Amino acid sequence: MATPRSLIAPLSRLTTSSIAASRHQAPTLASIPYQSIRCATTKAQPKKKKKARNTFIQYDLKKTEPFSLVDAMQYIRAFEVGRNPSSSKYELAIRLRTLKNGPSLRNRLRLPHPVKTDLRICVIAAPDSKGAAEARSQGAALVGEDDIFNQIKEGIIEFDRCICHVDSLQKMNKAGLGRILGPKGLMPSTKAGTVVPNVGAAVRAMVGASEYRERLAVIRMAVGQLGFTPEEMQRNVKAFMDAIKKDISQMKGPVGKEIHEVVLSSTNAPGFTLSGDFRGANSIAAKELSGPM
Template identity: 70%
Template sequence: MAHPRSLVAPWSRLAASSLARRHPETPRIALLPLQSLRTAATKSKDKDKKKRKPRNTFVQYDLKNADQFSLIDAMHYIRAFEVGRNPSSSKYEMHIRLRSLKNGPVIRNRLRLPHPVKTDVRICVIAPPDSKHAAEARAAGASLVGEEEVFNQVKEGVIEFDRCICHTESLQKLNKAGLGRVLGPKGLMPSVKTGTVVTNVGATVKNMTGGSEYREKLGVIRMAIGQLGFTPEEMQNNIKTFMEILKKDIAQMSDRISKEIHEVVLSSTNSPGFTLNGEYKGPDSIPPKELSGPF
Protein backbone atom coordinates (compact mmCIF):
# COMPACT_ATOMS: atom_id res chain seq x y z
CA MET A 1 0.00 0.00 0.00
CA ALA A 2 1.30 3.44 -1.01
CA HIS A 3 2.33 5.95 1.58
CA PRO A 4 -0.09 8.94 2.00
CA ARG A 5 2.68 11.46 1.21
CA SER A 6 3.22 9.91 -2.23
CA LEU A 7 -0.45 10.62 -3.10
CA VAL A 8 -0.40 14.26 -1.94
CA ALA A 9 2.11 15.40 -4.57
CA PRO A 10 0.05 14.30 -7.66
CA TRP A 11 -3.08 15.89 -6.23
CA SER A 12 -1.30 19.15 -5.63
CA ARG A 13 -0.13 19.20 -9.25
CA LEU A 14 -3.70 18.60 -10.46
CA ALA A 15 -5.07 21.39 -8.22
CA ALA A 16 -2.50 23.87 -9.45
CA SER A 17 -3.17 22.98 -13.12
CA SER A 18 -6.94 23.29 -12.67
CA LEU A 19 -6.61 26.66 -10.96
CA ALA A 20 -4.41 27.84 -13.74
CA ARG A 21 -7.03 26.82 -16.31
CA ARG A 22 -9.90 28.43 -14.40
CA HIS A 23 -8.05 31.73 -13.83
CA PRO A 24 -5.86 32.46 -16.84
CA GLU A 25 -3.44 35.31 -16.54
CA THR A 26 -4.83 38.59 -17.90
CA PRO A 27 -2.59 40.17 -20.54
CA ARG A 28 -0.87 43.38 -19.48
CA ILE A 29 -1.23 46.55 -21.58
CA ALA A 30 2.00 47.65 -23.17
CA LEU A 31 2.28 51.29 -22.14
CA LEU A 32 5.84 51.81 -23.23
CA PRO A 33 5.22 51.99 -26.99
CA LEU A 34 2.38 54.50 -26.50
CA GLN A 35 4.51 56.70 -24.29
CA SER A 36 7.33 56.58 -26.76
CA LEU A 37 4.93 57.71 -29.52
CA ARG A 38 3.77 60.65 -27.44
CA THR A 39 7.27 61.78 -26.64
CA ALA A 40 8.20 61.46 -30.31
CA ALA A 41 5.25 63.67 -31.30
CA THR A 42 6.13 66.34 -28.76
CA LYS A 43 9.74 66.29 -29.84
CA SER A 44 8.73 66.85 -33.47
CA LYS A 45 6.56 69.82 -32.43
CA ASP A 46 9.42 71.29 -30.44
CA LYS A 47 11.68 70.97 -33.46
CA ASP A 48 9.12 72.79 -35.63
CA LYS A 49 8.90 75.60 -33.09
CA LYS A 50 12.64 75.96 -33.01
CA LYS A 51 12.77 76.18 -36.80
CA ARG A 52 10.20 79.00 -36.93
CA LYS A 53 12.09 82.16 -36.13
CA PRO A 54 10.13 85.26 -35.13
CA ARG A 55 9.70 87.85 -37.89
CA ASN A 56 11.92 90.89 -37.35
CA THR A 57 10.42 93.02 -40.13
CA PHE A 58 6.96 94.40 -40.78
CA VAL A 59 4.73 92.66 -43.31
CA GLN A 60 4.70 94.49 -46.66
CA TYR A 61 2.25 93.80 -49.45
CA ASP A 62 3.16 93.53 -53.11
CA LEU A 63 2.09 96.69 -54.96
CA LYS A 64 2.34 95.28 -58.47
CA ASN A 65 -1.37 94.46 -58.64
CA ALA A 66 -2.51 97.34 -56.40
CA ASP A 67 -4.37 100.35 -57.77
CA GLN A 68 -2.15 103.43 -57.77
CA PHE A 69 -3.25 106.98 -58.46
CA SER A 70 -1.74 110.26 -59.50
CA LEU A 71 -2.00 113.21 -57.14
CA ILE A 72 -4.82 114.85 -59.12
CA ASP A 73 -6.86 111.63 -59.24
CA ALA A 74 -6.35 110.92 -55.53
CA MET A 75 -7.44 114.46 -54.60
CA HIS A 76 -10.43 114.11 -56.92
CA TYR A 77 -11.68 110.97 -55.17
CA ILE A 78 -10.88 112.26 -51.69
CA ARG A 79 -12.85 115.46 -52.22
CA ALA A 80 -15.82 113.31 -53.28
CA PHE A 81 -15.78 111.71 -49.81
CA GLU A 82 -15.62 115.16 -48.17
CA VAL A 83 -18.58 116.78 -49.97
CA GLY A 84 -20.58 119.01 -47.65
CA ARG A 85 -17.76 119.55 -45.15
CA ASN A 86 -15.84 122.70 -44.35
CA PRO A 87 -12.63 122.73 -46.44
CA SER A 88 -10.67 124.12 -43.48
CA SER A 89 -11.87 121.51 -40.96
CA SER A 90 -10.73 118.33 -42.74
CA LYS A 91 -7.12 117.73 -43.74
CA TYR A 92 -5.10 115.69 -46.20
CA GLU A 93 -2.89 113.13 -44.49
CA MET A 94 0.24 111.36 -45.73
CA HIS A 95 1.05 107.78 -44.73
CA ILE A 96 4.56 106.58 -45.56
CA ARG A 97 5.04 102.83 -45.17
CA LEU A 98 8.68 101.83 -44.63
CA ARG A 99 10.62 98.61 -45.05
CA SER A 100 12.34 98.55 -41.67
CA LEU A 101 13.23 96.36 -38.72
CA LYS A 102 10.78 96.14 -35.86
CA ASN A 103 13.20 96.83 -33.02
CA GLY A 104 15.39 99.40 -34.78
CA PRO A 105 15.60 103.16 -34.25
CA VAL A 106 12.69 105.26 -35.49
CA ILE A 107 12.59 108.43 -37.58
CA ARG A 108 11.37 111.58 -35.86
CA ASN A 109 11.63 115.16 -37.04
CA ARG A 110 9.84 118.49 -37.40
CA LEU A 111 9.61 120.62 -40.53
CA ARG A 112 7.95 123.73 -41.83
CA LEU A 113 5.97 123.15 -45.00
CA PRO A 114 5.83 125.76 -47.80
CA HIS A 115 2.08 125.99 -47.13
CA PRO A 116 1.61 125.36 -43.40
CA VAL A 117 -1.30 123.31 -42.20
CA LYS A 118 -3.15 125.34 -39.60
CA THR A 119 -3.73 123.29 -36.48
CA ASP A 120 -5.07 124.24 -33.07
CA VAL A 121 -1.88 123.33 -31.21
CA ARG A 122 -1.75 124.51 -27.61
CA ILE A 123 1.82 125.33 -26.59
CA CYS A 124 3.10 125.61 -23.04
CA VAL A 125 6.26 127.60 -22.37
CA ILE A 126 8.17 127.19 -19.12
CA ALA A 127 9.97 130.48 -18.55
CA PRO A 128 10.10 133.16 -15.86
CA PRO A 129 6.66 134.83 -16.03
CA ASP A 130 7.97 138.43 -15.85
CA SER A 131 10.87 137.97 -18.28
CA LYS A 132 11.17 139.07 -21.90
CA HIS A 133 11.14 135.41 -22.93
CA ALA A 134 7.66 135.02 -21.49
CA ALA A 135 6.51 138.13 -23.35
CA GLU A 136 7.89 136.76 -26.62
CA ALA A 137 6.14 133.44 -26.02
CA ARG A 138 2.78 135.13 -25.44
CA ALA A 139 3.23 137.28 -28.54
CA ALA A 140 4.03 134.20 -30.63
CA GLY A 141 0.81 132.47 -29.55
CA ALA A 142 1.67 130.34 -26.51
CA SER A 143 -1.41 129.34 -24.52
CA LEU A 144 0.31 128.86 -21.15
CA VAL A 145 3.46 130.62 -19.87
CA GLY A 146 5.10 130.49 -16.46
CA GLU A 147 6.96 128.31 -13.98
CA GLU A 148 5.31 127.59 -10.63
CA GLU A 149 1.84 127.99 -12.11
CA VAL A 150 2.60 125.38 -14.76
CA PHE A 151 4.22 123.04 -12.23
CA ASN A 152 1.20 123.15 -9.92
CA GLN A 153 -1.27 122.50 -12.73
CA VAL A 154 0.68 119.49 -13.99
CA LYS A 155 0.97 118.03 -10.48
CA GLU A 156 -2.81 118.39 -10.08
CA GLY A 157 -3.31 116.50 -13.36
CA VAL A 158 -4.45 119.53 -15.37
CA ILE A 159 -2.59 119.28 -18.70
CA GLU A 160 -4.23 121.64 -21.19
CA PHE A 161 -1.48 121.82 -23.83
CA ASP A 162 -0.22 119.73 -26.73
CA ARG A 163 3.44 120.86 -26.82
CA CYS A 164 5.78 121.97 -24.07
CA ILE A 165 9.05 123.86 -24.38
CA CYS A 166 11.36 125.17 -21.70
CA HIS A 167 13.79 128.05 -21.63
CA THR A 168 17.32 127.18 -20.59
CA GLU A 169 17.07 129.43 -17.52
CA SER A 170 14.09 127.44 -16.21
CA LEU A 171 15.49 123.96 -16.88
CA GLN A 172 16.89 123.53 -13.37
CA LYS A 173 13.55 124.43 -11.78
CA LEU A 174 11.79 122.03 -14.11
CA ASN A 175 14.04 119.16 -13.05
CA LYS A 176 13.55 119.96 -9.36
CA ALA A 177 9.77 119.95 -9.80
CA GLY A 178 9.94 116.26 -10.83
CA LEU A 179 7.39 116.40 -13.64
CA GLY A 180 9.10 113.73 -15.72
CA ARG A 181 6.83 110.96 -14.40
CA VAL A 182 3.76 112.87 -15.58
CA LEU A 183 4.95 114.53 -18.79
CA GLY A 184 7.39 111.82 -19.90
CA PRO A 185 4.85 109.08 -20.79
CA LYS A 186 2.79 111.66 -22.69
CA GLY A 187 5.79 112.81 -24.74
CA LEU A 188 5.58 116.34 -23.34
CA MET A 189 8.71 116.47 -21.18
CA PRO A 190 11.13 119.11 -22.58
CA SER A 191 14.62 117.85 -23.34
CA VAL A 192 17.69 118.92 -25.25
CA LYS A 193 17.55 115.88 -27.54
CA THR A 194 14.08 116.70 -28.85
CA GLY A 195 14.92 120.38 -29.29
CA THR A 196 12.36 121.58 -26.75
CA VAL A 197 14.90 123.22 -24.40
CA VAL A 198 15.74 126.45 -26.24
CA THR A 199 17.06 129.95 -25.78
CA ASN A 200 14.92 131.67 -28.43
CA VAL A 201 11.41 130.94 -27.20
CA GLY A 202 9.52 133.21 -29.61
CA ALA A 203 10.96 131.67 -32.78
CA THR A 204 10.40 128.15 -31.47
CA VAL A 205 6.73 128.83 -30.72
CA LYS A 206 6.24 130.27 -34.23
CA ASN A 207 7.81 127.20 -35.80
CA MET A 208 5.59 124.91 -33.75
CA THR A 209 2.39 126.73 -34.63
CA GLY A 210 3.22 126.72 -38.33
CA GLY A 211 5.32 123.55 -38.41
CA SER A 212 4.48 119.88 -38.67
CA GLU A 213 5.92 117.03 -36.65
CA TYR A 214 6.16 113.42 -37.74
CA ARG A 215 7.34 110.22 -36.13
CA GLU A 216 7.64 106.62 -37.26
CA LYS A 217 5.39 104.15 -35.48
CA LEU A 218 5.15 100.45 -36.39
CA GLY A 219 6.91 101.12 -39.67
CA VAL A 220 4.55 103.91 -40.76
CA ILE A 221 4.96 107.71 -40.70
CA ARG A 222 1.76 109.76 -40.58
CA MET A 223 1.51 113.53 -40.95
CA ALA A 224 -1.04 116.16 -41.97
CA ILE A 225 0.13 117.45 -45.35
CA GLY A 226 -2.54 119.99 -46.24
CA GLN A 227 -6.10 121.20 -45.91
CA LEU A 228 -8.89 120.29 -48.30
CA GLY A 229 -8.97 123.85 -49.56
CA PHE A 230 -5.39 123.61 -50.85
CA THR A 231 -4.81 123.63 -54.59
CA PRO A 232 -3.03 120.70 -56.30
CA GLU A 233 0.05 122.92 -56.76
CA GLU A 234 0.18 123.67 -53.03
CA MET A 235 -0.22 119.99 -52.22
CA GLN A 236 2.54 119.09 -54.68
CA ASN A 237 4.95 121.56 -53.04
CA ASN A 238 4.16 120.27 -49.54
CA ILE A 239 4.56 116.62 -50.55
CA LYS A 240 7.81 117.32 -52.38
CA THR A 241 9.28 119.14 -49.37
CA PHE A 242 8.17 116.42 -46.98
CA MET A 243 9.60 113.61 -49.11
CA GLU A 244 12.95 115.39 -49.54
CA ILE A 245 13.39 115.87 -45.79
CA LEU A 246 12.25 112.31 -45.08
CA LYS A 247 14.79 110.89 -47.54
CA LYS A 248 17.53 112.90 -45.80
CA ASP A 249 16.47 111.43 -42.45
CA ILE A 250 16.63 107.93 -43.94
CA ALA A 251 20.07 108.60 -45.45
CA GLN A 252 21.42 109.73 -42.06
CA MET A 253 20.28 106.46 -40.48
CA SER A 254 21.77 104.20 -43.17
CA ASP A 255 24.87 103.59 -41.04
CA ARG A 256 22.81 102.14 -38.17
CA ILE A 257 19.85 100.54 -39.95
CA SER A 258 18.45 100.17 -43.45
CA LYS A 259 15.13 101.90 -44.17
CA GLU A 260 13.37 102.18 -47.51
CA ILE A 261 10.11 103.79 -48.62
CA HIS A 262 7.66 101.07 -49.66
CA GLU A 263 4.35 102.89 -50.15
CA VAL A 264 3.01 106.46 -50.10
CA VAL A 265 -0.69 106.83 -49.30
CA LEU A 266 -2.83 109.97 -49.37
CA SER A 267 -6.08 110.15 -47.40
CA SER A 268 -8.20 112.66 -45.52
CA THR A 269 -10.11 112.88 -42.27
CA ASN A 270 -13.17 111.05 -43.65
CA SER A 271 -11.88 109.21 -46.73
CA PRO A 272 -10.00 105.95 -47.37
CA GLY A 273 -6.38 105.90 -48.46
CA PHE A 274 -5.18 106.07 -52.07
CA THR A 275 -1.72 104.81 -53.01
CA LEU A 276 0.21 107.39 -55.03
CA ASN A 277 2.28 106.43 -58.07
CA GLY A 278 4.53 109.52 -57.94
CA GLU A 279 2.90 111.35 -60.87
CA TYR A 280 1.23 114.74 -60.69
CA LYS A 281 -1.61 113.92 -63.12
CA GLY A 282 -2.65 111.06 -65.37
CA PRO A 283 -3.86 110.99 -68.98
CA ASP A 284 -7.53 111.01 -67.91
CA SER A 285 -7.20 113.38 -64.96
CA ILE A 286 -9.47 116.40 -64.60
CA PRO A 287 -7.95 119.90 -64.94
CA PRO A 288 -6.27 121.04 -61.71
CA LYS A 289 -8.40 124.21 -61.69
CA GLU A 290 -11.49 122.13 -60.87
CA LEU A 291 -9.85 121.07 -57.59
CA SER A 292 -8.91 124.59 -56.57
CA GLY A 293 -12.33 126.02 -55.82
CA PRO A 294 -15.03 125.18 -53.26
CA PHE A 295 -16.75 121.79 -53.20
Protein backbone atom coordinates in the same frame (compact mmCIF):
# COMPACT_ATOMS: atom_id res chain seq x y z
CA MET B 1 -24.10 -8.28 -31.80
CA ALA B 2 -20.61 -7.24 -30.72
CA THR B 3 -19.68 -7.97 -27.18
CA PRO B 4 -17.93 -5.46 -24.91
CA ARG B 5 -14.80 -7.60 -25.01
CA SER B 6 -14.57 -7.31 -28.79
CA LEU B 7 -14.71 -3.52 -28.56
CA ILE B 8 -12.02 -3.23 -25.95
CA ALA B 9 -9.58 -5.47 -27.79
CA PRO B 10 -8.67 -2.97 -30.57
CA LEU B 11 -8.13 -0.26 -28.05
CA SER B 12 -5.63 -2.36 -26.22
CA ARG B 13 -3.41 -2.39 -29.25
CA LEU B 14 -2.78 1.35 -28.90
CA THR B 15 0.51 1.63 -27.17
CA THR B 16 1.78 4.47 -25.11
CA SER B 17 4.36 5.33 -27.74
CA SER B 18 1.74 5.73 -30.47
CA ILE B 19 -0.30 8.04 -28.29
CA ALA B 20 2.80 10.12 -27.54
CA ALA B 21 3.62 10.25 -31.24
CA SER B 22 0.15 11.53 -32.01
CA ARG B 23 0.61 14.25 -29.42
CA HIS B 24 3.78 15.52 -31.10
CA GLN B 25 1.95 15.82 -34.41
CA ALA B 26 -0.52 18.39 -33.02
CA PRO B 27 0.55 22.01 -33.61
CA THR B 28 1.71 23.84 -30.54
CA LEU B 29 2.20 27.53 -29.76
CA ALA B 30 5.74 28.41 -28.86
CA SER B 31 6.01 30.61 -25.82
CA ILE B 32 7.27 34.14 -26.55
CA PRO B 33 9.61 35.69 -24.05
CA TYR B 34 8.17 38.80 -22.34
CA GLN B 35 11.15 40.90 -23.32
CA SER B 36 10.52 40.33 -27.04
CA ILE B 37 6.98 41.84 -26.96
CA ARG B 38 7.21 45.54 -27.81
CA CYS B 39 4.72 48.17 -28.94
CA ALA B 40 5.25 50.03 -32.19
CA THR B 41 5.43 53.52 -30.68
CA THR B 42 7.27 56.59 -31.99
CA LYS B 43 8.92 59.21 -29.87
CA ALA B 44 7.13 62.57 -30.04
CA GLN B 45 9.23 65.09 -31.92
CA PRO B 46 9.44 68.54 -30.32
CA LYS B 47 7.74 71.27 -32.35
CA LYS B 48 10.11 73.66 -33.99
CA LYS B 49 9.59 77.23 -32.88
CA LYS B 50 9.03 79.69 -35.69
CA LYS B 51 11.70 82.29 -35.92
CA ALA B 52 10.32 85.66 -34.88
CA ARG B 53 10.26 88.33 -37.60
CA ASN B 54 12.59 91.25 -37.09
CA THR B 55 10.85 93.43 -39.69
CA PHE B 56 7.35 94.82 -40.05
CA ILE B 57 5.02 93.14 -42.56
CA GLN B 58 3.97 95.41 -45.42
CA TYR B 59 1.38 94.89 -48.14
CA ASP B 60 2.29 93.56 -51.58
CA LEU B 61 1.92 96.58 -53.85
CA LYS B 62 1.48 94.37 -56.93
CA LYS B 63 -2.15 93.94 -55.87
CA THR B 64 -2.66 97.65 -55.20
CA GLU B 65 -3.86 100.18 -57.78
CA PRO B 66 -1.81 103.41 -57.57
CA PHE B 67 -3.37 106.83 -58.17
CA SER B 68 -1.92 110.10 -59.37
CA LEU B 69 -2.14 113.05 -56.99
CA VAL B 70 -4.96 114.71 -58.95
CA ASP B 71 -7.01 111.49 -59.09
CA ALA B 72 -6.54 110.82 -55.36
CA MET B 73 -7.61 114.39 -54.51
CA GLN B 74 -10.67 114.06 -56.77
CA TYR B 75 -11.89 110.92 -54.98
CA ILE B 76 -11.09 112.30 -51.53
CA ARG B 77 -13.03 115.50 -52.20
CA ALA B 78 -16.01 113.35 -53.25
CA PHE B 79 -15.99 111.74 -49.80
CA GLU B 80 -15.74 115.17 -48.14
CA VAL B 81 -18.66 116.80 -49.97
CA GLY B 82 -20.68 119.07 -47.67
CA ARG B 83 -17.91 119.54 -45.10
CA ASN B 84 -16.01 122.70 -44.26
CA PRO B 85 -12.85 122.74 -46.44
CA SER B 86 -10.84 124.29 -43.59
CA SER B 87 -11.84 121.67 -40.98
CA SER B 88 -10.95 118.50 -42.92
CA LYS B 89 -7.31 117.95 -43.77
CA TYR B 90 -5.27 115.87 -46.19
CA GLU B 91 -2.98 113.41 -44.42
CA LEU B 92 0.01 111.61 -45.87
CA ALA B 93 1.06 108.22 -44.50
CA ILE B 94 4.51 106.91 -45.43
CA ARG B 95 4.98 103.18 -44.84
CA LEU B 96 8.57 102.04 -44.31
CA ARG B 97 10.43 98.76 -44.69
CA THR B 98 12.40 98.78 -41.46
CA LEU B 99 13.57 96.73 -38.48
CA LYS B 100 11.31 96.39 -35.47
CA ASN B 101 14.06 97.18 -33.00
CA GLY B 102 15.70 99.86 -35.14
CA PRO B 103 15.76 103.60 -34.46
CA SER B 104 12.63 105.59 -35.30
CA LEU B 105 12.33 108.86 -37.19
CA ARG B 106 11.11 112.00 -35.47
CA ASN B 107 11.43 115.58 -36.63
CA ARG B 108 9.62 118.81 -37.34
CA LEU B 109 9.02 120.37 -40.76
CA ARG B 110 7.79 123.70 -42.00
CA LEU B 111 5.83 123.02 -45.19
CA PRO B 112 5.83 125.47 -48.12
CA HIS B 113 2.09 125.92 -47.48
CA PRO B 114 1.59 125.47 -43.72
CA VAL B 115 -1.47 123.61 -42.51
CA LYS B 116 -3.28 125.78 -40.00
CA THR B 117 -3.79 123.92 -36.75
CA ASP B 118 -5.02 125.04 -33.37
CA LEU B 119 -1.80 124.17 -31.57
CA ARG B 120 -1.70 125.16 -27.90
CA ILE B 121 1.91 125.75 -26.95
CA CYS B 122 3.15 125.80 -23.35
CA VAL B 123 6.36 127.65 -22.51
CA ILE B 124 8.15 126.98 -19.23
CA ALA B 125 9.99 130.17 -18.40
CA ALA B 126 10.14 132.68 -15.57
CA PRO B 127 6.90 134.71 -15.75
CA ASP B 128 8.65 138.10 -15.63
CA SER B 129 11.52 137.19 -17.96
CA LYS B 130 12.18 138.52 -21.46
CA GLY B 131 11.68 135.06 -22.90
CA ALA B 132 8.21 134.81 -21.38
CA ALA B 133 7.20 138.11 -22.96
CA GLU B 134 8.48 136.94 -26.37
CA ALA B 135 6.59 133.65 -26.03
CA ARG B 136 3.32 135.48 -25.30
CA SER B 137 3.82 137.78 -28.28
CA GLN B 138 4.30 134.77 -30.57
CA GLY B 139 1.04 133.17 -29.45
CA ALA B 140 1.98 130.77 -26.62
CA ALA B 141 -1.12 129.61 -24.75
CA LEU B 142 0.57 129.04 -21.37
CA VAL B 143 3.68 130.75 -19.98
CA GLY B 144 5.15 130.35 -16.51
CA GLU B 145 6.76 127.90 -14.07
CA ASP B 146 5.17 127.02 -10.74
CA ASP B 147 1.56 127.49 -11.87
CA ILE B 148 2.15 125.20 -14.86
CA PHE B 149 3.94 122.61 -12.69
CA ASN B 150 0.98 122.46 -10.30
CA GLN B 151 -1.56 122.10 -13.14
CA ILE B 152 0.40 119.24 -14.68
CA LYS B 153 0.67 117.42 -11.33
CA GLU B 154 -3.10 117.75 -10.92
CA GLY B 155 -3.59 116.14 -14.35
CA ILE B 156 -4.58 119.33 -16.12
CA ILE B 157 -2.70 119.32 -19.43
CA GLU B 158 -4.23 121.94 -21.71
CA PHE B 159 -1.51 122.15 -24.37
CA ASP B 160 -0.26 120.22 -27.39
CA ARG B 161 3.44 121.16 -27.31
CA CYS B 162 5.79 122.17 -24.53
CA ILE B 163 8.96 124.29 -24.70
CA CYS B 164 11.33 125.02 -21.86
CA HIS B 165 13.81 127.89 -21.51
CA VAL B 166 17.33 126.72 -20.64
CA ASP B 167 17.27 128.80 -17.44
CA SER B 168 14.16 126.91 -16.23
CA LEU B 169 15.44 123.41 -17.07
CA GLN B 170 16.81 122.62 -13.62
CA LYS B 171 13.62 123.80 -11.92
CA MET B 172 11.50 121.73 -14.31
CA ASN B 173 13.56 118.60 -13.61
CA LYS B 174 13.19 119.07 -9.86
CA ALA B 175 9.41 119.27 -10.29
CA GLY B 176 9.45 115.66 -11.56
CA LEU B 177 7.23 116.13 -14.60
CA GLY B 178 8.90 113.42 -16.67
CA ARG B 179 6.67 110.58 -15.44
CA ILE B 180 3.59 112.58 -16.48
CA LEU B 181 4.69 114.32 -19.69
CA GLY B 182 7.12 111.63 -20.87
CA PRO B 183 4.55 108.97 -21.88
CA LYS B 184 2.55 111.65 -23.71
CA GLY B 185 5.56 112.82 -25.71
CA LEU B 186 5.34 116.31 -24.21
CA MET B 187 8.43 116.38 -21.97
CA PRO B 188 10.89 119.07 -23.16
CA SER B 189 14.40 117.81 -23.85
CA THR B 190 17.56 119.07 -25.47
CA LYS B 191 17.63 116.10 -27.84
CA ALA B 192 14.14 116.89 -29.15
CA GLY B 193 15.05 120.56 -29.58
CA THR B 194 12.42 121.75 -27.10
CA VAL B 195 14.87 123.12 -24.50
CA VAL B 196 16.07 126.34 -26.12
CA PRO B 197 17.65 129.69 -25.20
CA ASN B 198 15.27 131.66 -27.45
CA VAL B 199 11.71 130.52 -26.71
CA GLY B 200 10.17 133.25 -28.89
CA ALA B 201 11.80 131.94 -32.06
CA ALA B 202 10.98 128.36 -31.04
CA VAL B 203 7.30 129.20 -30.61
CA ARG B 204 7.21 130.99 -33.96
CA ALA B 205 8.83 128.01 -35.73
CA MET B 206 6.54 125.54 -33.99
CA VAL B 207 3.36 127.39 -34.91
CA GLY B 208 4.21 127.26 -38.60
CA ALA B 209 5.81 123.81 -38.51
CA SER B 210 4.34 120.32 -38.34
CA GLU B 211 5.77 117.49 -36.29
CA TYR B 212 6.00 113.91 -37.52
CA ARG B 213 7.03 110.72 -35.81
CA GLU B 214 7.48 107.10 -36.89
CA ARG B 215 5.13 104.63 -35.19
CA LEU B 216 5.09 100.94 -36.17
CA ALA B 217 6.92 101.68 -39.42
CA VAL B 218 4.43 104.40 -40.47
CA ILE B 219 4.91 108.19 -40.48
CA ARG B 220 1.76 110.34 -40.64
CA MET B 221 1.41 114.07 -41.01
CA ALA B 222 -1.20 116.53 -42.22
CA VAL B 223 0.00 117.99 -45.52
CA GLY B 224 -2.88 120.25 -46.51
CA GLN B 225 -6.46 121.39 -46.17
CA LEU B 226 -9.22 120.46 -48.60
CA GLY B 227 -9.14 124.00 -49.94
CA PHE B 228 -5.54 123.58 -51.17
CA THR B 229 -4.94 123.42 -54.91
CA PRO B 230 -3.20 120.38 -56.47
CA GLU B 231 -0.10 122.50 -57.07
CA GLU B 232 0.06 123.47 -53.38
CA MET B 233 -0.42 119.85 -52.38
CA GLN B 234 2.32 118.75 -54.77
CA ARG B 235 4.82 121.16 -53.19
CA ASN B 236 3.88 120.05 -49.67
CA VAL B 237 4.08 116.34 -50.50
CA LYS B 238 7.45 116.79 -52.18
CA ALA B 239 8.82 118.74 -49.20
CA PHE B 240 7.64 116.03 -46.80
CA MET B 241 9.11 113.22 -48.89
CA ASP B 242 12.44 115.06 -49.23
CA ALA B 243 12.57 115.56 -45.46
CA ILE B 244 11.98 111.85 -44.79
CA LYS B 245 14.67 110.81 -47.28
CA LYS B 246 17.09 113.26 -45.68
CA ASP B 247 16.34 111.93 -42.19
CA ILE B 248 16.97 108.36 -43.36
CA SER B 249 20.27 109.29 -45.02
CA GLN B 250 21.52 111.02 -41.86
CA MET B 251 20.84 108.06 -39.55
CA LYS B 252 24.01 106.30 -38.38
CA GLY B 253 24.69 102.57 -38.57
CA PRO B 254 22.93 99.80 -40.53
CA VAL B 255 19.44 101.27 -40.28
CA GLY B 256 17.93 99.61 -43.34
CA LYS B 257 14.97 101.99 -43.78
CA GLU B 258 13.28 102.28 -47.15
CA ILE B 259 10.07 103.93 -48.30
CA HIS B 260 7.58 101.21 -49.21
CA GLU B 261 4.30 103.04 -49.88
CA VAL B 262 2.87 106.56 -49.79
CA VAL B 263 -0.85 106.88 -49.03
CA LEU B 264 -2.97 110.02 -49.22
CA SER B 265 -6.18 110.21 -47.18
CA SER B 266 -8.27 112.81 -45.35
CA THR B 267 -10.24 113.21 -42.15
CA ASN B 268 -13.30 111.37 -43.50
CA ALA B 269 -12.01 109.59 -46.63
CA PRO B 270 -10.12 106.30 -47.15
CA GLY B 271 -6.52 106.14 -48.27
CA PHE B 272 -5.26 106.10 -51.87
CA THR B 273 -1.80 104.81 -52.78
CA LEU B 274 0.10 107.46 -54.74
CA SER B 275 1.96 106.52 -57.89
CA GLY B 276 4.28 109.53 -57.80
CA ASP B 277 2.66 111.20 -60.82
CA PHE B 278 0.93 114.56 -60.65
CA ARG B 279 -1.73 113.73 -63.28
CA GLY B 280 -2.71 110.56 -65.08
CA ALA B 281 -3.66 110.06 -68.74
CA ASN B 282 -7.38 110.36 -67.95
CA SER B 283 -7.19 112.81 -65.03
CA ILE B 284 -9.32 115.92 -64.86
CA ALA B 285 -7.74 119.34 -65.11
CA ALA B 286 -6.03 120.47 -61.92
CA LYS B 287 -7.95 123.76 -61.93
CA GLU B 288 -11.21 121.87 -61.44
CA LEU B 289 -10.02 120.89 -57.94
CA SER B 290 -9.17 124.44 -56.97
CA GLY B 291 -12.69 125.78 -56.54
CA PRO B 292 -15.29 125.26 -53.82
CA MET B 293 -16.54 121.76 -53.12
